Amino acid sequence: MQSHHDLSRFNTLGLPCVAERFAAPTSVEALQELLWMAGKQEWPLTVLGEGSNLILPEWLKGLVVRPILDEWRLEESKGRVLVHAGAGVNWHTLVMELARRGLWGIENLALIPGSCGAAPIQNIGAYGVELCETLEAVHLLHVEDGREAVLPSRACAFGYRDSVFKRELDGRVVITRLVMRLSRISRPRLDYGDLATHVDAHPTALQVAEAVCTIRRAKLPDPALLGNAGSFFKNPLVSLEAAERLLRDYPQLPHFPQPDGRVKLAAGWLIDRCGLKGWRQGHFGVHERQALVLVHFGGGSAAELLAFAESVAGQVAERFGVDLEREPRLAG
Ligand SMILES: Cc1cc2nc3c(=O)[nH]c(=O)nc-3n(C[C@H](O)[C@H](O)[C@H](O)COP(=O)(O)OP(=O)(O)OC[C@H]3O[C@@H](n4cnc5c(N)ncnc54)[C@H](O)[C@@H]3O)c2cc1C
Missing domain, CATH: 3.90.78.10 (UDP-N-acetylenolpyruvoylglucosamine reductase, C-terminal domain)
Structure with a gap:
């Protein structure tokens, strides 16, 4: 755990911010231990992903945790493909890797910055697709007592840029893993904006993801530059x-x-x-x-x-x- 940790480079807005305490646990057990310590010491807790949807104050009191749970794996049987992704996995890298393997479902969500752990918080969406359409379940820890739980997608109250994590569970849980259901059957979703004009009649998942990246790069400022x-x-x-x-x-x-x-x-x-x-x-x-x-x-x-x-x-x-x-x- 570090004290007085500079978070200016940990938020895409580039706002100046110093965290009173900062820790980046690499296992669920280490995260549980930090939650227990924060509770005991009554430190206010902030969970940080990649800081692409956060407005940080100049001084962040208490403890900031950035879960580095960066493993993912595929579980495939009888035509069913499940992806298990740790909270610290970079969302865009995972999307591209899965599209490269010919898996359909989240290719329209390419180039959305941030971590997998933050994706359910606002039910990320783009180009006519939302995370909730493929999400099966969310694994999490309760901040109060470190208890592990699995929340099925139907219990997440997903809406447009909305979920139970912004409401009843706001500040009460840390997401540790996502489980998503993808498909090997070609299912291009090209009806949003001008996406269809950027691909062939029968594109691969990777071609759709790459087209989304091209369009987004032309439209949106790169946080690394601005x-x-x-x-x-x-x-x-x-x-x-x-x-x-x-x-x-x-x-x-x-x-x-x-x-x-x-x-x-x-x-x-x-x-x-x-x-x-x-x-x-x-x-x-x-x-x-x-x-x-x-x-x-x-x-x-x-x-x-x-x-x-x-x-x-x-x-x-x-x-x-x-x-x-x-x-x-x-x-x-
Ligand atoms: C250039 C740009 C383009 C974007 N385009 C889109 C878009 O097209 N669609 C879209 O939906 N969003 C978009 N976003 C917003 C952002 O990318 C997403 O909201 C993303 O999911 C945030 O991920 P993060 O890891 O950066 O989260 P952070 O900004 O670090 O955190 C966001 C919130 O999630 C909480 N959180 C983070 N990790 C966890 C965890 N493990 N457990 C519990 N809570 C957690 C934080 O406390 C905070 O409240 C864009 C952002 C940028 C900068």
């Missing part, structure tokens, strides 16, 4: 009446009817229409190509970022009457 946490706001879900009212005034507004009757609107379009693409204030700005992404030019703090984001959301609310909800999570 600090960001991907989409800063969720696409808002509004009632059918509210959507119809907006569509009368703005017929070009991208909108997606949902099974529950609500309508999902494109937050990036709303921000763009407020004239905010490329808008900069101090150390933060709205990305010049993708209005949904807020970027950090260096030298700023979490408090400044939150004030900047509030100002963006405020302008959208004033013009369209739609509230934007933040996607990255606040630590500490």
Whole structure:
């Protein structure tokens, strides 16, 4: 365990942060021991993956744990393929490796930064696919007593960028392993955006994953070059009446009817229409190509970022009457 550990390089926004204590356990037993110690000493606990969906404060009190459980394996029998992936496995590396082996199911989720352990937290999704569609179960430890448990996917209350881990279990568990069910049967999902135009009529899983990478690289800023946490706001879900009212005034507004009757609107379009693409204030700005992404030019703090984001959301609310909800999570 290290004290006063610098986390500036452990978050893709590149915010300055020092953790009071930091540990990177490499086994479930070591993680259990840390949970027990944190409980006994009453240290507030923060779980860190690769920091690509987190807003870190300058000082993070208590203990930060970054599980380095980086083993994965395939279990295959009678046409059933299960992937067991430790929480510390890099998500994108796993997606590419599985696509290379001809396994279908998560190829559309290529190039999403972060660890496997964090993937269920907001039910990662992209290009018309969400993690919950292939997830079988989540192995976890209860923070309170280190107890191991396995949560089947149906108990995870998955929704759009949402799960039980952001609600009832928020701060109460550490995910140690995912189990996903993939398929050897070709199942390309190409109906989202312009993905179909980037591949042949009968692509392999690897070709789909590579096409997704190409499109994403052209659209999104690379956090290694410009600090960001991907989409800063969720696409808002509004009632059918509210959507119809907006569509009368703005017929070009991208909108997606949902099974529950609500309508999902494109937050990036709303921000763009407020004239905010490329808008900069101090150390933060709205990305010049993708209005949904807020970027950090260096030298700023979490408090400044939150004030900047509030100002963006405020302008959208004033013009369209739609509230934007933040996607990255606040630590500490
Ligand atoms: C350029 C860019 C593009 C992105 N594109 C997408 C996208 O297309 N779709 C999408 O859904 N997301 C996207 N994201 C967001 C991000 O990649 C995902 O949310 C990812 O799952 C976060 O993983 P992480 O390991 O970095 O988690 P972190 O940021 O470290 O943590 C995120 C949350 O998960 C918790 N957590 C982490 N590990 C564990 C664990 N083992 N057990 C319990 N809790 C844990 C943390 O406490 C925190 O609350 C993007 C981010 C960036 C920077």
